[in-house]
Amino acid sequence: MQSPAGPEPHPHTRPRPVHWLATAAALAGVITGVVLLGPGDATATAPATAAPDARAVRYPVHCGLARAEVVRAVAGDLDGDGRAETAAVVRCPAGAGTPPSGVYVLAPPAAPGAAPRIVATLVDPGQKMNVTGLTVTERTLSATLLGYSAAAVPRCCPDLRRAVKWHWREGKFALTPLPVATRA
Template identity: 80%
Template sequence: MQPAGPEPHPHTRPRPVHWLATATALAGLIAGAALLGPGDATATASPTWAPDARAARYPVDCGRASAEVVRQDPADLDGDGRPETAAVVRCPSGAGTPPGGLYVLTPPPAPGGTPRIVATLVDPRQGMSVTDLIVTEGTVSATLLGYSTARVPRCCPDRLRAVKWHWRNGKFVLTALPVAGRV
């Protein structure tokens, strides 16, 4: 009886020596990559991730409660190729509209560290609430809600102002848009 098809050529069948040669070549490639890898240049490179606003410490006095991050948006605000994070922070409140702060954060100087506040755009002591945050390369935009007098109930801000901060000459420059008037 004849075989159904032609017999394969002996040199096309893998033998243990072929697998050994392949494994040796791969091991050499991996060892070479490890030895010739990126080296120390990346060990001192700055991080390229945006800082997590929840890991930062804020200069906000909330009594026994901790400040809460209401919103965070990353972008390269200063044009250095590394993202910063703009964060809206306020004290928790069961009712009313608590004042908030708007901060710009950079990554921690060392891995596992705390993000650093590099700019305070709105201080909570100003008594404003920050809404409608938009962060793009070099610009932070927001709407600020406030109160015309101390007699206005804290639930119902009666002032509104759209603002933008642009990164110029090493700092954030505020541009107040025309007053929209009352809320």
């Protein structure tokens, strides 16, 4: 289609920056409304406070000169005290292979402006496992642990798999006995 010669018949129909700003504001309002009013996860409970930031913690993971990376973080009121905790899967960065993971539970900082506190280590990287699928449902943490049956198994390809769950019981996280590890 060719443009008509001469002046535009309707100059008000040409988009200007103010039109784009109004469109962006309207879209932001719709997205905010969906997030605030939309259906929540039926299996999770809303924590009463903001969850600790998993990236604001120095983990006891030795990565040489690199800093440990947070692979996954989930939040919920895990101990039933009305405050949100965060569970984080952490490992050393790697260009190849799969470095072992650690799983840590974080509580809010003891003082304003301080870093969150590590209150539990559920999987130590020294156990040489990889952790996938970390989720929280009500007061239960679930994950899949991947491991190696022998030192000869390549670190890229774990051959053992075990689903695990931790529940807060009597002041600590208790591992729920699940079926024995199987071949991956």
